[in-house]
Amino acid sequence: MKAQQTSGIRSVAIVGPYLSGKTTLLESLLWVTDALTRKGNVQDKNTVGDSAPEARDRQMSVELNVASTTYNTVRFTFLDCPGSIELAQESLNALVGVDAVVVVCEPVVDRVLTLSPLFKYLDDWEIPHLVFLNKMDRADVDFMDVLNALKTVSSRPLVPHQYPIGRGESLIGFIDLVTEQAYHYHPGAPADPIPFPDELKEQEQIARMEMLETLSNFDDHLLEELLEEINPSEEEIVQDLKLDLGADLIVPVFFGVADRDFGVRPLLEALLREAPEPETTAERRGITLSASTPLAQVLKTYFTPQGGKLSLVRVWQGAIADGMTLNGIRVGGIYELGQQQTSLNQAHSGQIVALGRMESIHTGDTLTNSDQPCNELPKAEQLAPVFAVAIAAEKRNDEVKLTSALAKLLDEDSALRWEHHADTHEIILWGQGDIHLQIALDRLRRKFNLPMKTSKPQVPYKETVRKSFLSHGRYKHQTGGHGQFGDVYLDIKPMPRGEGFRFAETIVGGVVPKQFFPGVEMGVRDYLAQGPLGFPVVDVSVTLTNGSYHSVDSSEQAFKQAARIAMQEGMMRCEPVLLEPIVRITVSVPTDFTSKVLRIVSGRRGQILGYDAKANWIGWDEVVALLPQAEMHDLIVELRSQTLGVGFFQWEADHLQEVPDKVAERMLAASGSRSGSGNGKK
Incomplete structure (x- = not known):
């Protein structure tokens, strides 16, 4: 595709912690661009995002939501990603296919740590991203204090793009640090220009100079102007912001109140001016747009009641036409998802669309129609499962359908795993936490009419x-x-x-x-x-x-x-003796929580092998330990509750070990062992 054909397209992911207001921001973006005739809200369960029954029930995003709108001749596709840490795989899969990311967070200093893993992922993949501080009408801290807190969890410098007029409930507007024009917010309408508030001149100058000095680190001409006390032009600043954001060198910071549409239009303007075009994103991925061969990557898989399987793809190069054969499979329809599902004849480079009936295609797959071997595009790392339940069909007649339903469930959600355990003879469903698995079980019931009975998995003792x-x-x-x-x-x-x-x-x-x-x-x-x-x-x-x-x-x-x-x-x-499986776990947490992790592991009969700074993670530690598998079931729940939700671990089976006598006596008594004699001793 030629540059002029793709410059009118942008794909933007909206990410952030649970309850930060991502779905509300998406609704506001669609509303202010006239893509909606009526603005919904999460409480009334009528937003464009979170339309799935599982999302409505929980009033939270449970899967990737797609919406499109046009603003100033540019067609935006927004991907609203789940905020729950248990659903992070959805976000990771989608982020590899967007041009830019808006990170939504609340202006709460004590919670900025929750952004650390997300910033790390974005920087590792060099994905351009901006920050939108939502709910600024509830902020009780200084804007610059929040900014300084955010800097501690980002390896890229944060650049203030605006400065607030007022604080908390008294927030009435903002100052654009590029133009130094002040604006007054109005609910449901664009902000009006107002005279510059002289009482904020000093604070605004400090924030603006911080922005310019950060930009000058990547622009020698701007640095010379600052040294000579020359005020740079608006065009030069915007050009630097665009280049530096596109190269993931800086993180511009905006703010507002999404449910009142405050700050949403300036954010849109910035995405319009400064977010990289599709060809820039493709070049960063090492893809040449001059090639005529179509190339796409699957970001998400859906199973819909009417349309069957849909594969959400980012088209990286060339064009995909309805009926075209990709990876040996005929495309059975091309659709733009969102408020309504719209059929398309073709999809071009830079677009994110859904392809129908790609039955053997999975999330992360690279698609092409070339007869020559194609290099697979990098895909998001699969998160290791950390929580499990044993499941069984409520109706025995449904057992024959379970394997097929689980295959579709895992195709739609790649963070799930299942196994039929050879020793316990249970079907074990693995995921990222209790909420994650409850959502999966709801889908089995609703989509496949398979209600399940659940229980805590048995430990495979020997x-x-x-x-x-x-x-x-x-x-x-x-x-x-x-x-x-x-x-x-x-x-x-x-x-x-x-x-x-x-x-x-x-x-x-x-x-x-x-x-x-x-x-x-x-x-x-x-x-x-x-x-x-x-x-x-x-x-x-x-x-x-x-x-x-x-x-x-x-x-x-x-x-x-x-x-x-x-x-x-x-x-x-x-003298028979009971053995229990021991797993080797590697727990990753911010350094402030390391001591808590040591207590958690020790309290679960764990053996600490050591801890050290986590490689390439600033301010994080890695704790390595041996832990009885019997003590691992709800470890992730306690770990997250003690680390603001950001702690995580990986594990692998290590060895079998004798169960302590007192523990064995309790376990054998509970299981009704034939011996009834403790750990096999007579």
Whole structure:
């Protein structure tokens, strides 16, 4: 596409913490650009964003919302991203495909830390972003104090674009630091120019000089002007803001009150003037727009009741036409999403549109119609699951539909995982937290008519033995015809942790014929599936050392039963012991919360292995520990509650370890173990 064809397109993501007012800002952006005939609000559940039933129920964004509007000949596509930390994967997937990002936050100094992971992601991907301080009518702190607090969580310098006139409920307008023109807010109407308030001259000059000095760090000409006390022109300042924002060198800061439309038009003007064009964004991604081959990337997958599967894509180069074949799949419709779903014949470079019926295409995939191998575009990292529930269909007849429904659910939400656990035989649904999984379960019920029963997942305990024992088992059964006879001696021994199971035989003289060895091993393995404590047995060796047989009555099945009898008699004499899975966790938190994390982990029977500064994260620490999996279920809930919601962890299975006796006694009593004798001790 040529530059003049894409310069009239912008894609902008709206992100920020939960309750910062992103959906309200989107509604205001659509309202002031005449894209709506009636402005909705979150309380009345009638906004363009948050239209899903799950969002209405919770009065919060639960998935990516798309809306489009035209302002001053530029077609804007806004992606309203969920604010809950549990739904962050939706945002991360979408951010890789936009030209600019508006970070919405409240002017509360104590909560700016919640923006730290988001700023880190934006800077790592070099995505241009602005800050919109919402709800400024509730601010009880100085604007510059909020600005200074924001600087502590951003690796890019923050540049004030405006200065407020008034504070809190007394906020009446702003001063544009580029033009030094003062404006008075009016609900539902553009702000009016007013005479400059002389009482704010000193504060405004300090803020403006901070803006110019920051810009001069990237413009030698501007630096020379400042040194010579020459006032730079408005055009030069705007050009510097555009270049520096497009290169992700600075973060301009705006403010307002979205539910009253205060500050929304200046934000739009800035996006119009300073946000990078699609070709600039493509160049930053290393994509050449002169290529005729269409190239797109999937940002989100939807399953709709009427339209089926829709793949929201960013078109990076070329044009996509309805009916075109991408990645071997025919495009079954092109749509602009938003207030209404509008059919298109084509989508051009820079646009974000939905493609229909791309059945085998998934979020993050790169799409092209080229016969030549295509380099995959970088995609957002998949967040590791940290919270799980066991699920089962309320109606047994629905079990056959569950696998198919889960596949679609995971296609729509890539942060989910599911597994059928081999040991506990439960279906486990993994996600980013309790709210995340509750939303997923609501979708299963509403979209697929699959109501679920849930429970806390069972811990996959194992058991082993501490002592050796030579056990004898004899099976003799007479039925009137051929009988059944098998006789074995099994040497049961403990093995080092992690060795699993080993079967061997040391038969001499043919006291047990070779054809019966498989039956013996089968009997041993069958028994080890559930040992004396009620759990699978690991780290044990069993050796067939002796036995006897009958030339007529012996069979493989008889020796299998004899082996089970020997194992049942012998295992209790080997002092069985309960093992629990231990996971290795790496917890990442701001340094101020490190001591809290150490207490949390220690209070959950964890073993701290060490902690250090987190690489490439300013002001963050990384705590490494070993933790019983039984203590991990709600760890993420406590961690987030103690770290303003920003703490996170990754984990992996590490090893099995003996359960402390007192813990084992409580657990075995609760599970109704057959032994009823603590941790296997007699």
